[in-house]
Amino acid sequence: MTDLQRRLRHLVVLAGLALVPLLGISAAGVQAYDNLPCSSRRTINACTAECTTENYLLECSCLFDDLDGNSQTAVCQPGLPCCFDMPCERWDGTSVYECLRGGGSLDGITPKNCGWSPEEGGGTCGCVPPLVHGDYALEDLFVTNPDLRYTAPFGCRCPFTTDEQWLRLGVCNPPGVTKLQIKLNFAKPSMDGIDLKGTLAVPDGFSPAGATLQVSVGGVVKTFTLDTKGKAKVGTDQAQVFVKKRKGLVLAQDARLTVKLAKGSFAASLADEGLVDATVTDAAVTIPIEVVMNGTTYAKAQPQPYSAKQGKSGKTK
Numbered sequence: 001m002t003d004l005q006r007r008l009r010h011l012v013v014l015a016g017l018a019l020v021p022l023l024g025i026s027a028a029g030v031q032a033y034d035n036l037p038c039s040s041r042r043t044i045n046a047c048t049a050e051c052t053t054e055n056y057l058l059e060c061s062c063l064f065d066d067l068d069g070n071s072q073t074a075v076c077q078p079g080l081p082c083c084f085d086m087p088c089e090r091w092d093g094t095s096v097y098e099c100l101r102g103g104g105s106l107d108g109i110t111p112k113n114c115g116w117s118p119e120e121g122g123g124t125c126g127c128v129p130p131l132v133h134g135d136y137a138l139e140d141l142f143v144t145n146p147d148l149r150y151t152a153p154f155g156c157r158c159p160f161t162t163d164e165q166w167l168r169l170g171v172c173n174p175p176g177v178t179k180l181q182i183k184l185n186f187a188k189p190s191m192d193g194i195d196l197k198g199t200l201a202v203p204d205g206f207s208p209a210g211a212t213l214q215v216s217v218g219g220v221v222k223t224f225t226l227d228t229k230g231k232a233k234v235g236t237d238q239a240q241v242f243v244k245k246r247k248g249l250v251l252a253q254d255a256r257l258t259v260k261l262a263k264g265s266f267a268a269s270l271a272d273e274g275l276v277d278a279t280v281t282d283a284a285v286t287i288p289i290e291v292v293m294n295g296t297t298y299a300k301a302q303p304q305p306y307s308a309k310q311g312k313s314g315k316t317k
Helices: 003-023 096-102 163-169 267-273
Strands: 062-064 083-085 114-119 122-127 176-185 192-202 212-217 220-225 231-234 237-242 253-264 280-293 296-309 313-316
Touching (some): 096 122, 163 296, 192 212, 192 280, 220 237, 220 253
Antiparallel strands (some): 062 083, 114 122, 176 192, 212 220, 280 296
16 A cells, blocks of 8 residues: 555545544444354454445444365354454544443443543543554554455553464463473373463462362363362372462462463474474573463463474473
């Protein structure tokens, strides 16, 4: 796209946004997806259900991205999203309610993804920290060419997770990771190990007894049920959540977490993260970590250096 085209689109976009209140577009009109979140829509027709003109900024709540670059694609690829929230800036100059609901707020009061900054004569809508701006130019979202494809994700991005984690899990709530060490034994595949240490935010009154803890490190998934002391052991795998009490009460805190997986076969699951059976020294890899405790999900993309000797062993530290 040329600079002239961008400038022309920018002027049209600004004019379109200025018309929003004049056209009487209501919160109900632009939020018809409340009962069908963008990420759950599996076809281009469902994704663009609110779109009644070519001006996406005025009419659409969601945007379609086929992710494979094929302009003929009309259905999501299996296991992947293809429908994404409109960027927060879509709601500039409208209302705080539309801004917050556009970002995914359940009540239109508590910010999620998008937050409202009041200004004289209106306000602006932008990503809520720690989320960051998505990889797009707002003027590019005025669409006159139906074959123009987008680059996902739209809206806000989470700096702590991979895009895949963020889109799939819908969380920007990272566990504190103080240590991650993965050891792979290519000579003896059943002798791999993973050692994870960090913290999890727990609420007031949390009780570890019977709590379910699911941990995924690069696709290696283990599930534990904690006892009254926050401990669990399944075979050679162990986990513990250390919860402190004050006068017999558990207050909201960052509880210490330890997970130790031993004598496993993890190399196949970790190969797509770059932990390959080859001779490398301090190769930069990113390990996606996901922890789910009692239904609350924590996710993080953890950078690690990886060194290995082909046919022998490999480890991160």
